[in-house]
Structure formats: C-alpha cells, structure tokens
Amino acid sequence: MRMFSKVIVPLACLTITATPLVGLAEEAQSDGGIPYKWAPWKDPENPMILKMTDEKDVLFERRDQSMGAKREPGLFYPNRYTFGPNWSAIPTFLGAPIAQTPEDLKAAKVDIAMFGMTIGDQMLPGGRFGAQQMRSLIDYMSYPAQGEDQFIGVDIGKLVMADYGNAAANWMADNQVNLDEVHKIVSEILSADAIPVGIAGTHIQSYGFMTALAEKYGPGEVAIVHVDAHYDAYKAGAGRFVHNGSFFKLAVEKGVVKGSDIHQVGLRGQTPGAYDLNWMRENKLNFHFQAEIEKNGWDAVLAKLLSEVKGRKVYITFDMDGVDPAYAPGVGTQDPDGLTAGQAIQLVRALGIQNEIVAAEFNEYNPLLDDAHQTTGILMDRLIRSLLGGIQGRREGITDPMYYDPERINHADQ
Ligand SMILES: [Mn+2]
Structure with a gap:
C-alpha cells in the first residue's frame, strides 16, 4: 500500500x-x-x-490518449525546428521531447524524466505557476536538452531526457490530497528506471517523493540531501497532518525515512526553537546550519556533507530559499544569507558525480515574486543542468566530486 x-x-x-x-x-x-x-x-x-x-x-482524471493519433511508445518531438530558443518552440523543460507514459520512458530508455509540480502550498503563494514558467524562461540557454558543463567539460545532451508533463494539483482542496499524484508520477518514472526530476511547486511534495522512493527501495535505503533555509520538521501541523514546513517530521514518525537519512544544509532564519532542535538531535538528523558554513567555511561543510552521503543512493530536495535571496529572490519564504549561486551549483554537480542520484526536485520557486530578469528561474535551470552535468560526468567515469576539466582551469597549461 x-x-x-x-x-x-x-x-x-x-x-x-x-x-x-x-x-x-x-x-x-x-x-x-x-x-x-x-x-x-x-x-x-x-x-x-x-x-x-x-x-x-x-482534476486527477487521466485523459484517454487513444482518442489521439496512434503512435508507438517512445518520445514525441513537438517542435518544428531542431535547434533554437524556446520562443520559437512549443516550450518543454530544457527543450526535451515529451513522454506521457512509463511505456514511452521505457521504449526510449530515458535517463532523466523531468516533470512539473503545481502544488501551491507556500507562505507567499505562486509556486503552482513555476513549472510553466521554467519551460518558458526568457533565457538564451533554452536550446534542446544540450550544453557543455563549463566546469567538468561534459555534454549533458548525451543523457536521454524527457518532459513528462506536470503533476496536477487541486488548487482549492487541502494540499495533502495532492500528494497522491506526486507519489504516482514519481512511481511511474521510477518503474521505468529513469530518474525523476521534479520542477517547481512547493516543498510539501517532498512527502510524495519520499513515499514513492520508500516503496521502490524500502525505507532507509536512500539518503536525502535537503538544501533549505528552513529545517522543515516543524512540530506544529498548522491545522494539517503535513505542510511545506513539516514533512520531514511526519516522514520520520511514519517510518518513511530515518532521521539519520536526512542531510540538511543552509538552515537559518528564526527557527527551529529548542523543542524542534531537540527532536532533530534525538532523531539523528544531519544538519548543517548556515552558522556552520560561516564558522568553518563552505569547503569544509561541503566536504563533510559529501563524506556523510558517500556510497549512498541520494534524493536531492532543493528549496530555492536555501540560496541567498540576492541570487534567488523569487521564493515563497525568503530568508537573507544562505548559499551563493556558485556554492549551490557546485553542490549539485558534486553530488551528481559522487552519488547515484535516484530522484531530485527543485521547489519553492515563486515566479510571481521573481525579478524582471527571472533570476531565480534561471538559477534553478542552471542547478538542474549542473546536476545533469554531474550525473553524466559520473557515467563518463569521473569519480572525484571536486573534479574540474583541466582545459578550463589554466589556459597556460595547454
Ligand atoms: Mn523547504
């Protein structure tokens, strides 16, 4: 069940x-x-x-696709042109072709199945619009699923990618009912041996990721790297069993994950208080507050985090408010300070190289609060590409998470 x-x-x-x-x-x-x-x-x-x-x-009823044109399972390329920015295309994530069913994913041997999430659970709501915004960024870097990672020199276009559409959310119901659909879509992608990459929405959806991963691998088999300003194990339900600030508490209490599977980075703001911090200690969460980064430096904290999860399957749940709002202003719960854009990019790339990534999601992007240049959306796009760069680098045999392409380190050495 x-x-x-x-x-x-x-x-x-x-x-x-x-x-x-x-x-x-x-x-x-x-x-x-x-x-x-x-x-x-x-x-x-x-x-x-x-x-x-x-x-x-x-809202959750699936369309009868037999009413459309007959086709064999596989990827569907909706665009007229082979190359070009998204303003000359029908927008998809990273310009990837479309898959609608697990059979499509299997037939095309898809590595990465991106899907949009539309739950609006934020303190300042707007996350439900993030997925469509990410397909339509006003950004020169929106060519069909390709691009050379400029740190490690691998082409992410070698990965087979698909846009798996969106997970619907009932925008008027209690958001807990929307978690079933996230669970179902993550499970569909996992059943096709592809990596689900969830884009946008809000952090409550992580509960649906964790339940789907627990079903596939068993509880406690996947390490979770959680980038966030907030610890998301809030004791109070705020009128609900689970919300976007409490999902880890329910997940640990229900046995979906172990507290020791959770590795947090960037925590700051006005919480947790003594009660919740004690709960985090009792349940053995691995937390890295911004205070630790300020005291010991980013390199030391990154190294510690990487050593904690070394050898494990990893699910990344990346809240955009973990990044300093100077780099990511368009979020639902803004908190000054945090990771720089560069540190965030380095972190996801390093995890992609070092670990077997079994799922990832990038959430809490609120396009209604982003700046006119869509700075937050563009950073989220680059985080996704950097993770894919790391995953492809691992497939090409790179093992050092701190690897850099020698050609890009020092021109004088060439
Ligand atoms: Mn969060």
Whole structure:
C-alpha cells in the first residue's frame, strides 16, 4: 500500500455519515466553529480531522490518449525546428521531447524524466505557476536538452531526457490530497528506471517523493540531501497532518525515512526553537546550519556533507530559499544569507558525480515574486543542468566530486 493512502483511507471510511449527522446537527460544535450540518468537510467523530469529498476529483482524471493519433511508445518531438530558443518552440523543460507514459520512458530508455509540480502550498503563494514558467524562461540557454558543463567539460545532451508533463494539483482542496499524484508520477518514472526530476511547486511534495522512493527501495535505503533555509520538521501541523514546513517530521514518525537519512544544509532564519532542535538531535538528523558554513567555511561543510552521503543512493530536495535571496529572490519564504549561486551549483554537480542520484526536485520557486530578469528561474535551470552535468560526468567515469576539466582551469597549461 502506498504510505499516503494509509493516511487518507480511514478518512474516506468515515465520509458516509449522513444519518449520524442528523443527531449531531442540533449540537453546537465544541470548538465554536461552523456547526456540522453546514460543514460536510468535518468529521463529527473527530473534530481534528477534515473529511475529503466523496466525489471523484476530475482534476486527477487521466485523459484517454487513444482518442489521439496512434503512435508507438517512445518520445514525441513537438517542435518544428531542431535547434533554437524556446520562443520559437512549443516550450518543454530544457527543450526535451515529451513522454506521457512509463511505456514511452521505457521504449526510449530515458535517463532523466523531468516533470512539473503545481502544488501551491507556500507562505507567499505562486509556486503552482513555476513549472510553466521554467519551460518558458526568457533565457538564451533554452536550446534542446544540450550544453557543455563549463566546469567538468561534459555534454549533458548525451543523457536521454524527457518532459513528462506536470503533476496536477487541486488548487482549492487541502494540499495533502495532492500528494497522491506526486507519489504516482514519481512511481511511474521510477518503474521505468529513469530518474525523476521534479520542477517547481512547493516543498510539501517532498512527502510524495519520499513515499514513492520508500516503496521502490524500502525505507532507509536512500539518503536525502535537503538544501533549505528552513529545517522543515516543524512540530506544529498548522491545522494539517503535513505542510511545506513539516514533512520531514511526519516522514520520520511514519517510518518513511530515518532521521539519520536526512542531510540538511543552509538552515537559518528564526527557527527551529529548542523543542524542534531537540527532536532533530534525538532523531539523528544531519544538519548543517548556515552558522556552520560561516564558522568553518563552505569547503569544509561541503566536504563533510559529501563524506556523510558517500556510497549512498541520494534524493536531492532543493528549496530555492536555501540560496541567498540576492541570487534567488523569487521564493515563497525568503530568508537573507544562505548559499551563493556558485556554492549551490557546485553542490549539485558534486553530488551528481559522487552519488547515484535516484530522484531530485527543485521547489519553492515563486515566479510571481521573481525579478524582471527571472533570476531565480534561471538559477534553478542552471542547478538542474549542473546536476545533469554531474550525473553524466559520473557515467563518463569521473569519480572525484571536486573534479574540474583541466582545459578550463589554466589556459597556460595547454
Ligand atoms: Mn523547504
């Protein structure tokens, strides 16, 4: 069973309660809120639980593709031109061709399946628009899935990439219901032995990644590298089982991951307080606060982080607010200080070289708050490309995460 289903199935069982509601309808609700007779989303048996609707959510219904042109499984190239920027193309992630099903991914032996996420769970909302924005960046570097990494000198175009479309999100429902679709799409991509790279949306979706990875590999088999200003193991539910600042707490408590699998970097801001920091210690999270970077220097912290995860399968969950807002202003929860753009690029490249990357996502981008030059979006694009550079470098036999292309280090040596 999928982990999240375990959470919501009991709620669904409690939804056919028309008869008991009659008896309760006359009673004022204990919390002073809307009486049950006017609040079908409340469970009279448990005032802490919101009921989901009994109706099928049409937003998650998959289209019957047999109505379209017949085609064999494989990649679909939507564009007229072989080369050129996205303003002369039907926009896709990195200009990659389109895959719609796991069969497409398998038939084309896809390495990297990028998909957009559309959950809007941010403090300053707008993340749901990030995926489409990333396909349409006003950026010279939007050519079809290619480009030489200028640090290690490998061509990311050697990877077989696909744009796997978006994961839908019900923008009016509680965002917890949207996690099923993230779980399903990550699972589809994993079933095709491709690497899911989730783009945009908000950090709650990490829960759907972790449950899908736990199903495939077993809980505790994947190390998580978490770049963020925030620790995301907040004790308070804020009215929910899980939200974009608390998903690690639920994941550890439900046994989806072990605390010691979580490796955090860039933490700062006004939290955690003593209670949550103690929880992080008790559960053996590997956290690297910005304070550690300031005290010991980036190189030392990066080396420590890399040694912690060496030899492990890695899932990267990259919150754009982990980067200094000087480089990434378009986020939902801004916090001054943080990683530089260069440090962030180095980190994902090094992980791509050193580790078997089993999944990655780059989230919390809010295009409504980005600057006019889409600085945050363009950095996120470069982070994705740098990760792909590292992955391709590893495939070409590069083993040192600190490797640099000699031709790009010193022209005098040539
Ligand atoms: Mn976060």
